[in-house]
Amino acid sequence: MAVKVYGPVTAGCPQRVLVCLVEMGVDFEVVHVDLETGDHKKPEFLPLQPFGQVPVVEDGDFRLFESRAIVRYYASKNAEHGPNLLGTTLEEKALVDQWLEVESHNFNDMIYGLVLQLEVLPRMGKSTDFKLVQKFVDNLDKVLDVYEERLSKSKYLAGDYYTIADMCHLPGITFLLTGNGFGHLIRERKSVNSWWNDISGRPAWKKVLELMK
Amino acid sequence: MAGATPMAATTPVKVYGPPLSTAVSRVLACLLEKDAPFQLIPVNMAKGEHKSPDYLKIQPFGQVPAFQDQSINLFESRAICRYVCDQYASQGYRGLYGTNPLVKASIDQWIEAEGQSFSPPSSLLVFQLVFAPRMKIKQDENVINQNVEKLSKVLDVYEKRLGESRFLAGDEFTLADLSHLPNAQYLVNGTDKGELFNARKNVARWWDEISTRDSWKKVVEMQNSPPA
Numbered sequence: 001m002a003v004k005v006y007g008p009v010t011a012g013c014p015q016r017v018l019v020c021l022v023e024m025g026v027d028f029e030v031v032h033v034d035l036e037t038g039d040h041k042k043p044e045f046l047p048l049q050p051f052g053q054v055p056v057v058e059d060g061d062f063r064l065f066e067s068r069a070i071v072r073y074y075a076s077k078n079a080e081h082g083p084n085l086l087g088t089t090l091e092e093k094a095l096v097d098q099w100l101e102v103e104s105h106n107f108n109d110m111i112y113g114l115v116l117q118l119e120v121l122p123r124m125g126k127s128t129d130f131k132l133v134q135k136f137v138d139n140l141d142k143v144l145d146v147y148e149e150r151l152s153k154s155k156y157l158a159g160d161y162y163t164i165a166d167m168c169h170l171p172g173i174t175f176l177l178t179g180n181g182f183g184h185l186i187r188e189r190k191s192v193n194s195w196w197n198d199i200s201g202r203p204a205w206k207k208v209l210e211l212m213k
Numbered sequence: 214m215a216g217a218t219p220m221a222a223t224t225p226v227k228v229y230g231p232p233l234s235t236a237v238s239r240v241l242a243c244l245l246e247k248d249a250p251f252q253l254i255p256v257n258m259a260k261g262e263h264k265s266p267d268y269l270k271i272q273p274f275g276q277v278p279a280f281q282d283q284s285i286n287l288f289e290s291r292a293i294c295r296y297v298c299d300q301y302a303s304q305g306y307r308g309l310y311g312t313n314p315l316v317k318a319s320i321d322q323w324i325e326a327e328g329q330s331f332s333p334p335s336s337l338l339v340f341q342l343v344f345a346p347r348m349k350i351k352q353d354e355n356v357i358n359q360n361v362e363k364l365s366k367v368l369d370v371y372e373k374r375l376g377e378s379r380f381l382a383g384d385e386f387t388l389a390d391l392s393h394l395p396n397a398q399y400l401v402n403g404t405d406k407g408e409l410f411n412a413r414k415n416v417a418r419w420w421d422e423i424s425t426r427d428s429w430k431k432v433v434e435m436q437n438s439p440p441a
Contacts, residue, residue, distance in 0.1 A: 050370045051330055064318055066325035073318040091285045094296035101289035104328060106274055146273045 002027040006045075007054030008035060009211045012115075012171030014055040016067040018211065019170055022204040024074050024082035030211070036123070068104060071164050085164045092159060099157040099165035103172075106143045110136040111172040118180060137182065144185055144192055151191035156199075166199045170208075173200070225250040226297075229268070230277030231258065232435040235339065235395035236290040237278040241435065242391050243294040245428035247305035253435075291324060294388055306428075308385045316383060323381040323389030330370075334363035335396035342404040361406060368409055368416055375415035380423075390423045398424065398433065 003021065005028050007014030014030075021028045033039045033054050041052040049056040049065045056065040064070050075085040087093040113136040117128045150157060157165045173196055176182040187193050199205070226244070228251050230237035244251045256262045256277055264275045272279040272288045280287045282300070287293050298310035311317035337360045341352050374381060381389045397420060401407040411417045423429065 050373065051326065051367070062315065062318075064322055066322045066329065069318060069321035069325045072321050073314070077314060090296065090299050093299070094285055094287055094292060097292035097295050098287055098289045101292045101328075102274070104325075105289070109333075143274070149273065 001060060002029045004029050004031050004058040006031045006048060006056045006058070007033050009208075011035065011054060012111075012175065013053070013067040015171040015208055016168055017055050017057065017070045019167060019204050019208045020071040020074050020085075020164065022207050023085065023167070023202075024078035026074055026078055026081075068100060068164075068168060071168065075164050083162065085162065085167065087158060087161075087163060095158040096163045096165050099163075100168060102143075102157075103165060103168045107140075107169065108172055110140045110143065111175060114180070114182075115175060137185070140176075140182075140185055144189055148189040148192050151195045156195065162199065162202070166195070170200060170205055223250075224283055225252045226280060226282040227252050227254055229254045229271065229279040229281075230256050230263075232432065234258075234277050235336070235399070236276070238395045238398075238432050238436065239290040239392060240278050240280065240293045240297070241432045242394055242428050243297050243309070243388065245431055246309055246391065246426075247297055247301040249297060249301045249305065291328065291392065294391070298388060306386075308387060309391070310388050311382075316387075319382040320387045320389045323387075324392050326381075327389065327392040330367050331364075331393060332396065334360040334367065335400060338364065338404070338406060339396050339399045342406065343399050361409070364409060368413055371419075372413040372415050375419045380419065386423060386426070390419070394423060394429050394432075398429075 003026055005014060005017055005021070007017075007030070009015065009018065009030055009032075018028070018030070033045065035054070039045060040049070040054055046052060048058070048063065051065075053065070055067055055070065056063065057070050064073060072086075075082075079086075085096075087096045114133060117130075117133050117136075121128060147157075154160070156162050173186060176185055177187075186196050226249060228237065228240055228244070230253075232238055232241060232253065241251070241253070256268065258277070262268055263272070263277055268279070269275055271281070271286055274288070276288070278288070278290055278293065280293045280296075285296070287296060295310060311320050337356060341357050341360075344350075345352050371381075378384065380386050397410060401410050401420065401424075410420050
């Protein structure tokens with residue numbers, strides 16, 4: 001039975017889950033949730049995801065929310081059907097966890113802030129706080145300097161292999177590169193840029209981008 | 214490389230950072246739950262030690278905590294906690310990070326909920342209400358009000374969940390509950406916003422259970438002791 005993924009394919013958090021499911025060869029079906037009409041906040045949706053957010057997955061009777069928890073689960077559960085995205089030794093796994101936490105907090109907090117200011121608030125008829133936008137960009141600059149240093153010494157964030165730590169950056173970096181004027185943050189950093197070209201060139205990510213058309 | 218053998222509880226691990234830091238205290242709680250000996254190494258943040266070139270070698274983002282044992286140098290408190298649970302799986306409190314994949318998934322889900330939904334508003338409130346006055350920084354009433362509102366909505370979800378389940382991920386105390394201890398401790402005991410927790414019946418019951426665990430009491434003692 002296919003796993004149901006609730007959420008629009010165009011939103012970053014569902015995309016994080018979809019790319020993992022494609023990598024791990026998991027059959028899935030996307031159940032569209034219209035964020036603009038507030039489907040995710042309606043009483044019918046809340047039993048699925050009590051914070052009123054996407055994505056949430058349903059796998060038979062099993063239900064799980066929070067994209068990174070879902071990614072961890074399927075990367076492990078389907079380990080024989082896909083690449084090893086988690087590391088093998090306790091130490092390798094710990095480095096994957098470390099960089100996934102970095103994505104989750106140091107990196108994604110800034111992306112979330114930018115998306116809120118530049119896309120969500122204007123759609124709600126509210127104004128963008130450009131001082132905040134600059135603050136997020138300045139913080140991202142500092143964070144990406146650390147990434148540049150790391151990726152100049154390591155092919156992927158957690159080591160020699162592509163892992164969920166790299167994968168979880170795909171939607172956020174796509175946002176930076178898509179017509180908001182932040183592309184230079186990635187393109188002007190040699191190691192970050194080459195890492196980006198590598199991870200975004202993977203067939204699984206290309207398949208997710210196809211789903212958006 | 215073959216799987217490393219989890220290590221025996223003899224060599225203390227090193228944790229860098231002040232116990233007053235919420236992220237540092239998260240790691241200390243986990244080490245105590247797992248009976249893992251540790252050495253706490255002070256980092257003088259008031260003097261900017263966390264931004265010094267030596268410190269940046271072990272935590273390149275200039276944040277606390279950083280962690281070292283015989284095999285690895287790690288940062289990010291929730292990653293350190295997961296590693297400690299795996300490394301010391303056979304000792305201390307066993308169920309901290311689950312014993313099967315479904316339980317682990319539920320724990321991960323609630324650790325993420327803590328990191329993504331609970332932590333942002335609660336961290337801002339802890340900064341505004343606890344640390345800003347100590348650092349003689351002016352409080353921002355707007356930020357306080359907005360985040361009280363945000364945190365209230367999150368705690369409404371917790372109230373419902375904790376009416377269905379004794380702890381967040383299920384019937385046992387896990388890393389998911391532990392992750393909440395640092396921020397909640399400050400809010401309940403160090404600010405006038407304790408009502409957010411105590412006025413919600415299930416949240417109050419849960420808070421009482423998790424905050425009276427021996428490991429957490431020891432962490433609070435460390436926070437209240439003067440530096441060595």
